[in-house]
Amino acid sequence: MNFVFLFVVLAVLYLTGLPLLFLIYGSLAKAIGSLDLTGSNFVAVYTNWQTLVLFGRSLLFAVGSAFVSLVMGGAAAWLTQKTDAPLKSAATAISIISVAIPGLFLAMSWVVLAAPRAGLINVWLAQTFNLPDDLIKIYSLPGMIWVEGLAGAPFTYLLLAPILRSMDRSLEEAASVSGSGAWNRIVRISLPLAVPAIFSILILRLVRGFEAFDVPAILGLPKGIDVLSTKIYTIVNMSQSYGVANAYALGLIVLAVAGIYSYQRLIRQGYKYATVTGKGYQAAQTKLGPYKLLGAGFLVFYVLVVAAVPLSVLLWNSIIPSSMLPSGEAISQLTLQNFRLLFNMPRVLLAFRNTFIIGLVASAGCVALALVASWILVRTRIKGRWLLDVFSFVPLTIPGITLGVALIWIYLTLPLPVYGTIWILVIGYATSFLPIAMRFLSPALVQINVELEEAASTSGASQWAIFRRILAPLILPAALGAALYVFLLIFRVLSMAIVVYNPRTIVLPVQIFVMWGEARGNTVYALLVVTLAILTPFAFLYNWLIHRYARGASPGA
Amino acid sequence: MKKLMGPIVALGLVLGIWAGCGQTSATPTTAPPPPPAVTAKPIQAPTLAPTRAPTRPPTQAATRPAEKPRTRTAADLAALPLGPERQRILEEGARQEGEVMVYSSATGLDSIIDDFMNKYPFIKADVFVTRVPALIERATAESKAGRLGGDIANGPLTVYTPLQDLVVKFNSPGAQFTSAPKAATTYVGLVVFTYSTRRVNPTEVPTKVEDLLNPRWKGKLGLFAPPNTFPGLWTNMLLENLGEAKARDFLTKLSGQDLFFYDSPQIAEKALGDGQIDLNMQGSTNARRRVGEGLPLNWTAPEPSMGYVNLITLFKDSKHPHAALLLIDYILSPEAQNKISGMVGSFTTREIAAGEIDGVKLPKTIWLQTQERVKNIPQGTKIFEQLVMKK
Numbered sequence A: 001m002n003f004v005f006l007f008v009v010l011a012v013l014y015l016t017g018l019p020l021l022f023l024i025y026g027s028l029a030k031a032i033g034s035l036d037l038t039g040s041n042f043v044a045v046y047t048n049w050q051t052l053v054l055f056g057r058s059l060l061f062a063v064g065s066a067f068v069s070l071v072m073g074g075a076a077a078w079l080t081q082k083t084d085a086p087l088k089s090a091a092t093a094i095s096i097i098s099v100a101i102p103g104l105f106l107a108m109s110w111v112v113l114a115a116p117r118a119g120l121i122n123v124w125l126a127q128t129f130n131l132p133d134d135l136i137k138i139y140s141l142p143g144m145i146w147v148e149g150l151a152g153a154p155f156t157y158l159l160l161a162p163i164l165r166s167m168d169r170s171l172e173e174a175a176s177v178s179g180s181g182a183w184n185r186i187v188r189i190s191l192p193l194a195v196p197a198i199f200s201i202l203i204l205r206l207v208r209g210f211e212a213f214d215v216p217a218i219l220g221l222p223k224g225i226d227v228l229s230t231k232i233y234t235i236v237n238m239s240q241s242y243g244v245a246n247a248y249a250l251g252l253i254v255l256a257v258a259g260i261y262s263y264q265r266l267i268r269q270g271y272k273y274a275t276v277t278g279k280g281y282q283a284a285q286t287k288l289g290p291y292k293l294l295g296a297g298f299l300v301f302y303v304l305v306v307a308a309v310p311l312s313v314l315l316w317n318s319i320i321p322s323s324m325l326p327s328g329e330a331i332s333q334l335t336l337q338n339f340r341l342l343f344n345m346p347r348v349l350l351a352f353r354n355t356f357i358i359g360l361v362a363s364a365g366c367v368a369l370a371l372v373a374s375w376i377l378v379r380t381r382i383k384g385r386w387l388l389d390v391f392s393f394v395p396l397t398i399p400g401i402t403l404g405v406a407l408i409w410i411y412l413t414l415p416l417p418v419y420g421t422i423w424i425l426v427i428g429y430a431t432s433f434l435p436i437a438m439r440f441l442s443p444a445l446v447q448i449n450v451e452l453e454e455a456a457s458t459s460g461a462s463q464w465a466i467f468r469r470i471l472a473p474l475i476l477p478a479a480l481g482a483a484l485y486v487f488l489l490i491f492r493v494l495s496m497a498i499v500v501y502n503p504r505t506i507v508l509p510v511q512i513f514v515m516w517g518e519a520r521g522n523t524v525y526a527l528l529v530v531t532l533a534i535l536t537p538f539a540f541l542y543n544w545l546i547h548r549y550a551r552g553a554s555p556g557a
Numbered sequence B: 001m002k003k004l005m006g007p008i009v010a011l012g013l014v015l016g017i018w019a020g021c022g023q024t025s026a027t028p029t030t031a032p033p034p035p036p037a038v039t040a041k042p043i044q045a046p047t048l049a050p051t052r053a054p055t056r057p058p059t060q061a062a063t064r065p066a067e068k069p070r071t072r073t074a075a076d077l078a079a080l081p082l083g084p085e086r087q088r089i090l091e092e093g094a095r096q097e098g099e100v101m102v103y104s105s106a107t108g109l110d111s112i113i114d115d116f117m118n119k120y121p122f123i124k125a126d127v128f129v130t131r132v133p134a135l136i137e138r139a140t141a142e143s144k145a146g147r148l149g150g151d152i153a154n155g156p157l158t159v160y161t162p163l164q165d166l167v168v169k170f171n172s173p174g175a176q177f178t179s180a181p182k183a184a185t186t187y188v189g190l191v192v193f194t195y196s197t198r199r200v201n202p203t204e205v206p207t208k209v210e211d212l213l214n215p216r217w218k219g220k221l222g223l224f225a226p227p228n229t230f231p232g233l234w235t236n237m238l239l240e241n242l243g244e245a246k247a248r249d250f251l252t253k254l255s256g257q258d259l260f261f262y263d264s265p266q267i268a269e270k271a272l273g274d275g276q277i278d279l280n281m282q283g284s285t286n287a288r289r290r291v292g293e294g295l296p297l298n299w300t301a302p303e304p305s306m307g308y309v310n311l312i313t314l315f316k317d318s319k320h321p322h323a324a325l326l327l328i329d330y331i332l333s334p335e336a337q338n339k340i341s342g343m344v345g346s347f348t349t350r351e352i353a354a355g356e357i358d359g360v361k362l363p364k365t366i367w368l369q370t371q372e373r374v375k376n377i378p379q380g381t382k383i384f385e386q387l388v389m390k391k
Helices: A002-028 A040-046 A049-082 A088-099 A103-114 A120-129 A141-165 A170-177 A182-193 A195-211 A214-223 A228-239 A242-267 A289-318 A337-342 A346-379 A385-397 A400-413 A422-447 A451-458 A463-490 A508-517 A523-552 B002-020 B058-063 B074-078 B084-097 B110-119 B132-144 B157-163 B209-213 B230-242 B244-257 B265-274 B284-292 B321-331 B334-344 B349-354 B371-375 B377-387
Strands: B099-104 B124-129 B152-156 B183-196 B221-224 B260-262 B279-283 B297-300 B305-315 B366-368
Touching: A002 A040, A002 A242, A002 A346, A002 A385, A002 A400, A002 A422, A040 A242, A049 A088, A049 A141, A049 A182, A049 A195, A049 A228, A049 A289, A088 A141, A088 A289, A088 A463, A088 A523, A103 A120, A103 A141, A103 A214, A103 A289, A141 A195, A141 A214, A141 A289, A141 A422, A141 A463, A182 A195, A195 A228, A195 A242, A195 A385, A195 A422, A214 A228, A214 B260, A214 B265, A228 A242, A228 A400, A242 A385, A242 A400, A289 A523, A337 A523, A346 A385, A346 A422, A346 A463, A346 A508, A385 A422, A400 A422, A400 B132, A422 A463, A451 A463, A463 A523, A508 A523, B074 B084, B074 B305, B074 B321, B084 B099, B084 B321, B099 B132, B099 B321, B110 B124, B110 B321, B110 B334, B132 B152, B132 B157, B152 B157, B152 B321, B157 B305, B157 B371, B183 B265, B183 B284, B183 B334, B209 B244, B221 B230, B221 B265, B230 B244, B230 B279, B230 B305, B230 B366, B230 B371, B230 B377, B244 B377, B260 B265, B265 B279, B265 B284, B279 B284, B284 B297, B305 B321, B321 B334, B371 B377
Parallel strands: B099 B124, B099 B152, B221 B260, B221 B279, B305 B366
Antiparallel strands: B152 B305, B183 B279, B183 B297, B183 B305
């Protein structure tokens, strides 16, 4: 087991440390490949008052979108896991499907809805109530916060749902017997118990908000509203000034380290939040009573804004020859031509094949690493383990483009047969999503009381036996959720892959980008519809597995 | 579920090993033969196979041992004089190489590549499309490591200029060399303003840049934005043609037009098509193509206007130089150029000289990209961001 720990620690350090070294080197070097170092990039960035404005706006965007995703996803998770609200399966399945929708298209769908003078809602308001035709300003910071929040809501749901589901009802039952009302039980028992998970999600969404690119690019750039991610993107694409871009990125890392330090202090008190114990348990379900309709209404709203609307936009655009708003003329031009064209493109088939293989290997490797790393963090007292958490978190703060460039330089230098093969993409994705897998697994481990393992150890079980027979079954929903989420993200994230791919290792996000750039009519929408159709069974598989596991598994007394 | 974990992990490992063992293409093709070794000797003038009868008696020639086939670098092949012998050498070498890779920042080459592969079925051609900086970064890094994966670079001057030490001048039947001595022009265009013919009256169409300050365009005008290089070039053009004071005044007033900024022409076109904006700055290639597709659009080129070129060039460390030159020859051939013109809506020099294209009068002043002007893009971009984008 010590050998496994050492291997995992070294693997995490290798995957995340090398790009970090590149980031630091790149911020100090006069040019890539040069050993002449300078602090001029930091001076240029951090003595400019515009940087303060940029960080302030980025913070507002990150906090706002994290709040929206927490409220939307958290409320949906609570309703489906802790109450008798209807539409649970639909909400869960939609949450899974929607994580596969790229942020780019979520933003585009909201442009269709709320663009000035042309958005469906704006046009309807103008024609019906004689209001200005740009009443809803989607190209604004509030618009960005709303859409990015919606993009993060499914993720929040997927993280929080297993945690809420696994909570022991005995505490709530005891409160109920003592006369506590439903709202009191939520505020004073359920919410506090979910604090590690909520805080973990908040940190992740905050850092994701700093790093998010798709939504700020679509909704912010058209009005010159910059955040950190779009600023870095503009600098790198404009002038290849990696020094300045990396100097900005290091500022992100400082923020991330501060967040992780706070989180580490929180999980040291993890035993206070344990709800999965050696006693038998069953998840509690609160009866909503007269509020059942309200709960159902919220879930319908959640399903609509998170997935139904963007899916409708995708579907509509896939069956018309070119982009146009619904009208009689548009309906007369409905066609399946986009799908026919798609299946005559060999590169599309290659992209599907590559993405599936990379997705399977990268997600499995990433979750395996994250599981052992999380166990080291949560269960051991190894000194300096917080560094492991910091290193595993760092990739989230490295912009995808910078990570891609780092990988090119690393694997052109190291004598390993990685460059030009799909392995560079496997490594890139595993590195990129390691923090996400950790955020799935660490809170889940915190929820499992250590007494289960202590009892097994006292009875003579080895560490491997404890892991295999006690921990693994309990952590399985979170591990499956992490693996599935990473798998779906690989179908979605573009920024790293666009730098390291070549035509023979092309993946789906890159293929979509290339088709988008080639303006091949609406074939790209057809590709997205096909992708979602293929991924949807995985969503239902996840839903089935979770329900199957929750019914059948119990530690037993 | 526990029972499934083992098979799932095993399946993942098997797939991973299979995927990693050099399997990089879905289409079953035989592995291409290794490319000819690049000679380490100094580059010599290439000698063609003799076309005249040998002077020695045939009996003596028959007893001499067969000469080894000569290996040629990209530079050697690039310098071959045009003619049937060059074609023969290139085809023979390309049969051995079997593949060629294009690094391109411009999209739309796929059908040209398909036509090329139909003509030369023994060559597998691929295009790696990415943004200009990523393309430059990749080519530079690979070249430094001695592992250059591309044979040809395709893109504007902003691609060519940083890579000019990595490329070599070449001969090609259809090549036209302008301000880039080691690259040939594939198409030219102008920066124009596209407008919706449904929402804009012909009398409102701008004829000079100052017309963009008309209140008619407030909140309805789209411009290129960084990281696209056009804003920087356009700003430098205005500074040169209007004078610094007048240009800065114009740009400052332009910022008050509640502008939309797009770095992607596709998104800008969508905004124009949807009605979010009525007037959009873009390259004439896209504009002309859209008009040709029958969309209710037209374009104008206000005085002064900016021209741009798309270039193609050969990497000197190309691992498939024979195939690369055949592909360059094909792209520059009249057949492919006509197709490209139809696809991208590029202009011909004859049309530009005529002063009118598709019924649109061209401006008197057309400011062309040059290598020198490309180097000043960062300064122009900074001014654009400060005055127009208020950053």
